[in-house]
Amino acid sequence: MSTVEVNQVSKSFGSRQAVANVTFTVQGGEVLGLLGPNGSGKSTLMKTIVGIIKPDAGSIQVLGTNVATDPVTVKRMIGYVPEAPRLYEFLSGVEYLDFVADVHGLAKGERQERILEFLKALDLEGRENELIHGYSQGMKQKLAIAAALLHHPRVLILDEPLNALDPRSARIVKEVIHKFRNNGVPTIFSTHVLEIADAICDRIIIMYDGRIIAEGTTQELKTKAGSAGSTLEEVFLKLTGTSDTREIVEALGR
Amino acid sequence: MNSSTVWHLAIVLTKSQLRSNQRRKFLAKWFSNPQIIIILDALLVAILGISGYFLVSKIPQDLLETFGRLEVEGLIGIPTITTFMIILFGILSELSQPIQSTSTDLVNWLPISPSEYVLGSIISLSYTYSFLLAFFLSIALGPAVYFGHSLILVTSAIMGLVSLFIGSSAVELLRAVTNRISSSFYRKSGRSGIFVRLSLTIVVLVFFQLLFSGRVVVSLLGGLTHTVATIWYVPVMWPSLVVQTLSASIDLAPVGFGLLSLGFMFALFGLAIGMRRAYWVPVPVSIRLSTHPYRSSFSRFQIPGLDAAESAIIRKDLCSLTRRREMARFIAIPFVLAASLWISVYPFGSSSQGLGPATIIPLYLIPVAIFCEVLSMTSIGQEGSAIWNLYVAPIDAHKLVRAKMLLTIMMGTLFTVALLLAVAFLSKQAPGQFVNLLLLGLVVVLEESALGICIAGKFPDFRETVRSRYVSLWGSILGTMLGLVVAGATAAPILLADTFQIAFPPTLIGIVIGFLVFVALWKLAIRQVNGLLTEIQV
Numbered sequence: 001m002s003t004v005e006v007n008q009v010s011k012s013f014g015s016r017q018a019v020a021n022v023t024f025t026v027q028g029g030e031v032l033g034l035l036g037p038n039g040s041g042k043s044t045l046m047k048t049i050v051g052i053i054k055p056d057a058g059s060i061q062v063l064g065t066n067v068a069t070d071p072v073t074v075k076r077m078i079g080y081v082p083e084a085p086r087l088y089e090f091l092s093g094v095e096y097l098d099f100v101a102d103v104h105g106l107a108k109g110e111r112q113e114r115i116l117e118f119l120k121a122l123d124l125e126g127r128e129n130e131l132i133h134g135y136s137q138g139m140k141q142k143l144a145i146a147a148a149l150l151h152h153p154r155v156l157i158l159d160e161p162l163n164a165l166d167p168r169s170a171r172i173v174k175e176v177i178h179k180f181r182n183n184g185v186p187t188i189f190s191t192h193v194l195e196i197a198d199a200i201c202d203r204i205i206i207m208y209d210g211r212i213i214a215e216g217t218t219q220e221l222k223t224k225a226g227s228a229g230s231t232l233e234e235v236f237l238k239l240t241g242t243s244d245t246r247e248i249v250e251a252l253g254r
Numbered sequence: 255m256n257s258s259t260v261w262h263l264a265i266v267l268t269k270s271q272l273r274s275n276q277r278r279k280f281l282a283k284w285f286s287n288p289q290i291i292i293i294l295d296a297l298l299v300a301i302l303g304i305s306g307y308f309l310v311s312k313i314p315q316d317l318l319e320t321f322g323r324l325e326v327e328g329l330i331g332i333p334t335i336t337t338f339m340i341i342l343f344g345i346l347s348e349l350s351q352p353i354q355s356t357s358t359d360l361v362n363w364l365p366i367s368p369s370e371y372v373l374g375s376i377i378s379l380s381y382t383y384s385f386l387l388a389f390f391l392s393i394a395l396g397p398a399v400y401f402g403h404s405l406i407l408v409t410s411a412i413m414g415l416v417s418l419f420i421g422s423s424a425v426e427l428l429r430a431v432t433n434r435i436s437s438s439f440y441r442k443s444g445r446s447g448i449f450v451r452l453s454l455t456i457v458v459l460v461f462f463q464l465l466f467s468g469r470v471v472v473s474l475l476g477g478l479t480h481t482v483a484t485i486w487y488v489p490v491m492w493p494s495l496v497v498q499t500l501s502a503s504i505d506l507a508p509v510g511f512g513l514l515s516l517g518f519m520f521a522l523f524g525l526a527i528g529m530r531r532a533y534w535v536p537v538p539v540s541i542r543l544s545t546h547p548y549r550s551s552f553s554r555f556q557i558p559g560l561d562a563a564e565s566a567i568i569r570k571d572l573c574s575l576t577r578r579r580e581m582a583r584f585i586a587i588p589f590v591l592a593a594s595l596w597i598s599v600y601p602f603g604s605s606s607q608g609l610g611p612a613t614i615i616p617l618y619l620i621p622v623a624i625f626c627e628v629l630s631m632t633s634i635g636q637e638g639s640a641i642w643n644l645y646v647a648p649i650d651a652h653k654l655v656r657a658k659m660l661l662t663i664m665m666g667t668l669f670t671v672a673l674l675l676a677v678a679f680l681s682k683q684a685p686g687q688f689v690n691l692l693l694l695g696l697v698v699v700l701e702e703s704a705l706g707i708c709i710a711g712k713f714p715d716f717r718e719t720v721r722s723r724y725v726s727l728w729g730s731i732l733g734t735m736l737g738l739v740v741a742g743a744t745a746a747p748i749l750l751a752d753t754f755q756i757a758f759p760p761t762l763i764g765i766v767i768g769f770l771v772f773v774a775l776w777k778l779a780i781r782q783v784n785g786l787l788t789e790i791q792v
Contacts, residue, residue: 047790050646052642052645052646052789052790053789053790054788054789071787072648072649072650073648075646075647075648076648078646080646082642082646085642086638086639086640086642087640087643088570088573088574088640088643089640090573090574090577090578091570091573092543092544094548095543095570095573098566099566099569099570100643100647102562102563102565102566103562103563103566103567103647103648103649104563104647104648105561105562105563112548115548116548119548128548129542129543129544129545129546129548130542130543131543131577
């Protein structure tokens with residue numbers, strides 16, 4: 001049974017169509033990579049799945065619950081990291097995590113254990129009592145990831161979660177995603193780093209101009225692009241029609 | 255120092271100041287170009303100057319001498335008031351900067367020297383706030399020409415310009431000092447530093463608001479011209495003393511004070527450059543609230559009757575109110591309002607025994623209503639771009655409305671009781687009246703909290719700019735007007751009790767009206783917030 005079903009979803013902002021008639025499903029324990037150039041509609045699509053943007057058309061089901069009719073139940077099941085998350089900078093790191101734990105109704109003992117685990121794993125130990133305002137971008141990103149995973153989510157929606165992370169933390173996050181996958185949690189994951197997508201995604205969707213232009217495993221995409229021996233980057237550039245970069249590079253390098 | 259760099263930086267900083275507060279497209283179009291300030295200055299001088307001349311010519315002959323004397327006093331006061339005003343605006347602007355925009359990162363990696371930055375910033379500040387000087391001079395222009403005080407007017411204008419630069423240098427100096435002091439202070443002081451900052455911000459806001467209340471300004475201006483002998487050693491007064499000694503025809507004194515003024519202006523400028531050079535890169539403030547290892551204590555304080563999520567939102571909003579520099583002005587509102595209203599109405603020196611309900615109820619209910627209304631209608635917009643945290647949280651509109659409203663009710667109740675104690679002390683209320691006023695105040699707190707959430711849900715403004723309102727312009731106007739109407743309707747039975755004979759106790763009628771209004775507004779608030787939660791606004 002599919003755990004996330006996106007069915008003919010469209011969303012426009014004024015005259016600009018951000019998402020156009022998108023349909024896909026994600027199975028339990030599957031990591032789906034969303035790729036696409038800037039402005040291709042990935043973040044908008046993710047926000048509609050989380051239930052914070054209302055689609056103009058189509059429907060979304062998360063673990064059998066309709067996002068439009070019961071968004072609160074869906075939000076309880078989802079762990080979401082937005083692109084460039086803005087946190088409450090006037091709270092300390094642990095106050096923020098406590099806030100998220102309270103909002104999700106985590107019991108005190110469990111919360112303490114989980115928060116300590118995340119602080120240690122993501123190298124935030126020793127800085128947890130400082131106001132978030134003084135954190136680096138990477139530390140804020142780690143905190144947002146910890147907050148998304150704190151309540152044992154049953155679905156992960158991660159919008160460029162590895163942005164600004166140091167190599168050690170990025171590796172930990174990738175392994176955490178792997179662990180969630182082994183536990184049957186589906187993950188929708190967007191990134192611009194194609195090597196990462198190649199390494200951790202079971203299936204990839206390439207979006208362009210709000211539409212899905214290709215879908216499949218890395219190998220299937222390479223075959224579709226007619227270049228079985230090439231890298232995912234070459235496939236991506238070919239499919240999105242942005243491969244002709246030579247003139248731009250020459251102009252910039254002058 | 256490269257003059258071209260200074261010039262271009264000044265233009266960029268002026269555009270930045272002009273555009274940081276723009277909310278509407280038609281304003282953006284008009285105010286995006288720095289030349290608009292010269293046009294506004296010229297318009298002010300032309301319109302107010304010409305109309306001032308005609309108004310003076312209509313003054314009866316027997317009052318002309320007194321008016322002429324007042325006009326000279328005004329010309330003497332212009333340079334000093336200009337300096338005070340620009341410092342006031344500068345401080346208010348600094349205090350209302352959102353925490354995210356206090357860094358001057360951009361200039362750190364551009365090839366600009368501290369002296370070029372300071373001069374560019376001073377020119378930009380002086381130019382942007384030149385409308386203050388233009389306003390004062392345009393009021394004085396007509397009478398000065400009429401009375402033949404053109405030389406004093408020109409001197410006042412020149413010294414006003416010097417004062418503009420003195421005020422701008424002082425603001426630049428303050429910025430550098432506050433950057434440095436606040437960074438080192440907060441690093442050492444932690445939680446107590448936050449409390450000290452909040453208290454100091456409120457004191458500064460209340461002090462400056464009261465300083466510029468009508469009564470105080472009039473007595474200050476009057477005092478300035480009569481106490482020259484005792485104020486000559488106050489450098490900020492030197493530009494005014496040039497005008498004063500010139501009007502009194504004291505030989506050489508204008509030249510002496512003029513040179514002193516210029517010296518003071520260059521000294522402040524040099525000091526500002528020195529400070530900026532020393533503390534060029536602002537140190538990121540890193541406030542540690544505790545040195546203990548993590549123990550889940552934040553959620554220990556559960557509010558009775560509320561679930562964990564609602565209590566967490568209230569605690570988070572309380573931290574926002576007390577820890578964010580730009581939120582301090584909302585806590586200062588009741589103090590400023592109550593003090594301003596009472597200073598302008600209270601019969602100092604005479605008996606206050608005669609203050610009846612028609613005077614006391616507005617003086618008591620207006621600050622309560624406006625405080626609760628403002629706190630409540632800004633409660634959603636103040637989330638800024640961090641609002642996504644609430645959108646992704648598994649909470650519905652009921653919970654969000656209850657949490658947001660309860661914080662206002664808690665703060666409003668505290669303020670109502672404190673203000674009522676002061677009112678009872680000043681107007682010597684009987685215990686029965688005290689209870690009536692308390693009940694009335696609490697009902698108004700409920701109504702305004704619910705009304706504020708309706709406005710906050712319908713007209714939120716999530717932009718984080720200097721002096722953010724957190725609610726749209728129309729929302730704030732509508733909210734304030736409706737807030738006063740609602741408070742007035744609740745108090746009406748008591749205010750009209752003497753005129754119309756009513757069978758029921760007027761306070762009881764007021765409470766029933768207030769409660770019905772509250773229930774209606776509560777339902778409307780849920781509907782508005784439900785609509786808001788369907789789609790994220792930022």
